[in-house]
Amino acid sequence: MRRIWRLLLYVRPYALYSVVSVALMAVVGAMTAFRLLLVKPIFDNVLSPQESKRVLNFPVPHTGWTLDLNFLVPNHFHNSWTIVAYALVVSALLKSVCDYAGTYLVNYAGFGMITDLRNDLYDAILRRSVAFFQKHATGTLLSTLINDIERVQYAMSTVLSDFLQQFFTLLFTIGVVIVVGGKLAWVLLLFVPIVISSARRIGRGVRHTTRKGQDKLAEIQNILHETITGNRIVKAFGMELWETDRFRRAAKRLFQANLKSVSVQAISSPLMDALGSVGIALLLLFGRDRILHREMTAGSFVTFLIAVFTLYDPVRKFALFYNSFQQALGASEDIFKFMDAQDDVQEKKHAHVLKGFNKEIQFEDVGFAYESEGETKQVLQNINFTVRPGEVLAFVGPSGAGKSSLVNLIPRFFDVNEGRILLDGHDLRDVTIVSLRKQIGKVTQETVLFNDTVRNNIAYGQPDVPMSKVEEAARMALAHEFIMKMPEGYNTMIGEKGVRLSGGERQRLAIARAILKNAPILILDEATSALDMESEHLVQAALANLMQGRTVFVIAHRLSTVRRATRIAVIENGRITEMGTHDELLLQSGTYRRLYDLQFSGHEGNVAGNGEAARVQTDLEGIA
Ligand SMILES: Nc1ncnc2c1ncn2[C@@H]1O[C@H](COP(=O)(O)OP(=O)(O)OP(=O)(O)O)[C@@H](O)[C@H]1O
Numbered sequence: 368m369r370r371i372w373r374l375l376l377y378v379r380p381y382a383l384y385s386v387v388s389v390a391l392m393a394v395v396g397a398m399t400a401f402r403l404l405l406v407k408p409i410f411d412n413v414l415s416p417q418e419s420k421r422v423l424n425f426p427v428p429h430t431g432w433t434l435d436l437n438f439l440v441p442n443h444f445h446n447s448w449t450i451v452a453y454a455l456v457v458s459a460l461l462k463s464v465c466d467y468a469g470t471y472l473v474n475y476a477g478f479g480m481i482t483d484l485r486n487d488l489y490d491a492i493l494r495r496s497v498a499f500f501q502k503h504a505t506g507t508l509l510s511t512l513i514n515d516i517e518r519v520q521y522a523m524s525t526v527l528s529d530f531l532q533q534f535f536t537l538l539f540t541i542g543v544v545i546v547v548g549g550k551l552a553w554v555l556l557l558f559v560p561i562v563i564s565s566a567r568r569i570g571r572g573v574r575h576t577t578r579k580g581q582d583k584l585a586e587i588q589n590i591l592h593e594t595i596t597g598n599r600i601v602k603a604f605g606m607e608l609w610e611t612d613r614f615r616r617a618a619k620r621l622f623q624a625n626l627k628s629v630s631v632q633a634i635s636s637p638l639m640d641a642l643g644s645v646g647i648a649l650l651l652l653f654g655r656d657r658i659l660h661r662e663m664t665a666g667s668f669v670t671f672l673i674a675v676f677t678l679y680d681p682v683r684k685f686a687l688f689y690n691s692f693q694q695a696l697g698a699s700e701d702i703f704k705f706m707d708a709q710d711d712v713q714e715k716k717h718a719h720v721l722k723g724f725n726k727e728i729q730f731e732d733v734g735f736a737y738e739s740e741g742e743t744k745q746v747l748q749n750i751n752f753t754v755r756p757g758e759v760l761a762f763v764g765p766s767g768a769g770k771s772s773l774v775n776l777i778p779r780f781f782d783v784n785e786g787r788i789l790l791d792g793h794d795l796r797d798v799t800i801v802s803l804r805k806q807i808g809k810v811t812q813e814t815v816l817f818n819d820t821v822r823n824n825i826a827y828g829q830p831d832v833p834m835s836k837v838e839e840a841a842r843m844a845l846a847h848e849f850i851m852k853m854p855e856g857y858n859t860m861i862g863e864k865g866v867r868l869s870g871g872e873r874q875r876l877a878i879a880r881a882i883l884k885n886a887p888i889l890i891l892d893e894a895t896s897a898l899d900m901e902s903e904h905l906v907q908a909a910l911a912n913l914m915q916g917r918t919v920f921v922i923a924h925r926l927s928t929v930r931r932a933t934r935i936a937v938i939e940n941g942r943i944t945e946m947g948t949h950d951e952l953l954l955q956s957g958t959y960r961r962l963y964d965l966q967f968s969g970h971e972g973n974v975a976g977n978g979e980a981a982r983v984q985t986d987l988e989g990i991a
Contacts, residue, residue: 370699377484381476391469396535398462400543403674410666412447470528477524485516496712497780506589515698522695530688533681540677548671566686569635574693576628583621635686643679712782714800721802724887726791729753734785746772747941761923761932769941770922774890778807808886814877822857825879844879844909871902878909891921
């Protein structure tokens, strides 16, 4: 029920359109019913040998009124054919105009609310914390943004307009059935509970099977996303066949889920057909009897019968409408789930704006654990250090020791579980997230580039920055030259994720972007993958320019970087085990010394003591 209210809240801005469209659809329903009433005078007057001037003379129950067409049409039309013909044409015109305008307005409101809902969902998903994106696969999120929204859209536009039309047709036709049929109408009441209960049962089944179908579709989208974006790896490992097989299995599961859904849905029409024919057969029996006893004219009975036939269509469709609305409700479940997901990282109500970075960053007894599926994994413990402006702090240590997790705490991608991190004395949790992240630049191993021009990639987040600044940043990142060699210079599109660039070029673009952002704090995750000598040299020089005058936290893999660092922290099993300058740590003869010697001497002893020699080596590759 809450979900329905929430969906309706989205309709609120379009309330006027909705109200007008409901009114127009009511006219459509009324006109449909009115045209049914014309059947009686066609039989009893127009086609009857005894011409009567009183056309369509129906008593309206409990009011003492009679509905007389003679009042509605101009005087000179007063012969039965002209009256009926006039009424037929005018009602058809009115119905058509209202039908068109009503359908347009319902769809206007439906598409409008869906656009708002989709925008809100996208906004909500984009703002979710890093942990959210680790929990939910990309394909699942895409599936919700596209397929679930599509289902709600279908229900709120196409189905809703049809529903309104059929609803009013049903309502007014019931009126006709009661007015014309009298006692005969009560026979129909017998069928109401059967129709409602079977529609409800079918609807429940549909909601369940649709949800399953959507999940299977999300599964397929996940595979597509992984294999298209990871296409090179699939090729490199010759996994095409395996992936095809995986896709086919998922496609088969979707096929089965869809069939199940169809088998539940398809039952509604034949069921209604069967019920309908039983009802009509019964009516014929009673009707014949009443005509024989002259309680009803043949014209009234035919009107009544056609009205019952007309009822049948909306009733039959109601099961389908119910299915569609159920499907939309099922789909909205996921939409609202993602919109309401509680973020692990939240901004306090009165968080203040961080103006800049001047004094120090302090880690005080920081502990951090990942929570996933009810399990807690402690990754960092007792982390204590202070970094002053302009310092370069390098983190080294074996793979999985917690280096990335530690630096991810600074921009609040995750929040600490114990202790606190202070920036100029402010706990990071007390400042606004935007103002905090404004102080931080980040260059990671995995360069994130968008399918846009070189210029827009460098100026990401600052669309109005002058071209001269973009160029200046590119020069400092030693990227200007290769950019100028591209077909359209800074206006060249670089392809999805920068596929049209080399690894070194991609990194230099990312460095240019960080230079342009000009944040005082820099987080650097050095690439482990080897570039060729020249490329490596250029990237190093670009990094040196970027680091100039900034406070840097760097996950270091190269000797040049650790040498440049003011201090080095060795992280092992989530703790800082050694900290000092390169020379001090070498003198200590601890882990750092061992790692360093390992690289120098080139022998491959098990320095980490836990079978991690190869990984340690990768981590410190280039230290020698
Ligand atoms: N989202 C996550 N959920 C659960 N555990 C995680 C998550 N991310 C990382 N871990 C685990 O936390 C530990 C520390 O990971 P982290 O990435 O910080 O190590 P690292 O020192 O940066 O390693 P590397 O040098 O290989 O990048 C690892 O054991 C890793 O498996």
